[in-house]
Amino acid sequence: MSYLFPTYARWDVEPVDAAGSYLTDSEGKQYLDFTSGIGVCNLGHRPRVVKEAIEHQLNRFWHVSNLFASGEQEKAAKKLATAAEMDAVFFANSGAEANEAAIKLARKATGKPKIITFKKSFHGRTFATMSATGQDKIKSGYGPMLEKFSYATYNDIDSVKEIFTDDVAAVMLEIIQGEGGVHVGDKSFLQAVEKLCHEKNALLIVDEIQTGIGRTGRPFAFQHFSLNPDIVTSAKGLGSGVPIGAVLGKESLKAFFGPGSHGSTFGGNPISIAAANATMNIIFDEVFLKEVEHKGDYLISQLAKFFQSNTLVKEVRGKGLMIGIEFKQSIQAILQELRTEGVLALPAGENVLRLLPPLTATIHEIDEFLIHLKKVVEAIAEPVVKA
Template sequence: MSALFGNYGQRRAQIVKGQGTIVEDSAGKQYLDFTSGIAVVSLGHAHPAIVQAVQAQSEKLWHTSNLFDIPGQEKVAQRLIAETHFAHAFFCNSGTEANEAAIKLARKHTGKHHIITFEKSFHGRTFGAMSATGQGKIHNGFGPLVEKFTILPFNDAAALEAAIDDSVAAIMLEMIQGEGGVNGVTSEFAAAIAQACNDKGILLIIDEVQTGIGRTGTRYAFEQTILKPHIITLAKGLGGGFPVGAMLGTAELYATFSPGTHGTTFGGNPLAMSVAEAVLSHVFEPAFLQQVQELAAYFVEQLKAHLPSSYTVRGQGLLLGIDCGATEVASYIAAAEDKGLLLVGAGPNVIRLLPPLTVTKEEIDKAIAILKTILL
């Protein structure tokens, strides 16, 4: 019997090494990794810049705690807020922690407790983030959730309008529901959210844990909409595989997180910041983001050209989904793995495609060829 808890439904392959988009298992079999560790390995496996950053910083200083000034935090924060309306950053270790910080900040700043979230959303598995998540399977068995979360239908402007009153502290949502089926915010819903926040002085929290850091072809996915959030949360691609999360906020929120109000032991340590700085120095370059957009357009074009019209392709950038209708996709994902392509689901009926942002057209073509054999 394993010494581990059995809370993960693990795959058969035991991945032991990787380079770029290619990983290898313990038996020596190679795979195209179109999971990227679930949108984490933004620059691919073992990217030289990240390897160099880890090696250089590990020889100097790993950890001091936030009792001391960590210069790398200021460098990364400045990169994250540059040319945005944000003014400040808080660093932590994961997307869940970033979302917990956002929930606490919104409640403390407004003095209100009511937060609106949406069905099929996913914000994490700690009690606050889990309570914000609009999926019963995440809640089941854990007893009473944190109070004052209202979960509404996604992209339903009328339901949102009916739920808005003076008790609402914040609206919290993902620009694309990665875990919930690769469902994007419609322009009409974005307009309704913007109006509700403006009319009632409600804070807008956008969970960019999966969509941020270039995944959708811009630094942050909200930049492709009219929405102007007060808070966004980041993780996954920010560390390129190293655990790091962040929350960005506007200037008006600064005084609310005064000394002692929130914290983390490991968040923003020198090693994490050196890796995040290396990632951002690549991903936030305009030419890199343009390349992501071009690769995404090519990928979508090839998917639509080679898959039957009964499948719906949706998403943005290199966060794409293949909706297989009423068909469950678990068997497709297993078949793809057998053929050397690693995929992940987005709910029971959607295949999620999350290659590294450094994927090539040739690798996309190979993935398409495998998808054709299992989906036709």
């Protein structure tokens, strides 16, 4: 009997140890982990520098509340805002909380209620972020969602214009739709959305929960597309596994998040801030990010080369080390066989295999992954033409 609610379709793998790109289960089996805790462990498992920063803070104090001044929070906020070219930061505990705060801030700052998001999007599981999510399966069974959320078609600017009424406070989007299937935004589409927001006196919110903190080879994915959003949200990779989220905004928005307007008991607690500062010190280094971009290009090119002759695969897409392989059938058997081979990967919907390796993964580890993936896929269906 389990005393846990059965909210997760858990794998038959119980981790007992992990370091770098590898995880060991309770049976002693080692796995190459290309999930990174769903895009959280961007520096791999237990990165030494982050561990030391956490231990240092553990020996000072653990919690005092946000009523007290915090020099370490200020350092983290400056690093995060500078990397994103923003001006102000609010620290939360998760991506859902960050997106919830972004929705609140947009409505308060504009005095307008409507938020436009996109079909296949995912923004969280609180009521506001669930309402913002463009997937019915996330909302099933919970009754009416919150009002004033409308859903356009991703990469279709006309669908945005059709529902862009005068009461729109913001458009909220992911640069790469992660849970929705790893769909990358077109530059022309993303820039057209930003232009439309400016014309209509609405805000642009970019959800960088999964794509941020170096995942795509830039500090934030929107920076590949010359965008200048009003609000950016971050979480996952920010704390290297310690829970933390953040809302970033422009200077003009500070007046709408004054004392008493929003808050969090644990948001930006000393332990998570120590982890975030140490994480950002490594990931926001220009040389480190160039390496991520190089490794991402390498992995995508190798996947495209292999799958060009395979009848099971429809498309390989992604940016940096956030990659989706869309198959023409369910990937559940592939995921299971990969685990048998000692490799961990993720789904993104029924047919998309999602890869989120640590940003520290080596070319050797990428090649190791490719060997196992080819073995599994070739066992399911031989390519039409051998590579």
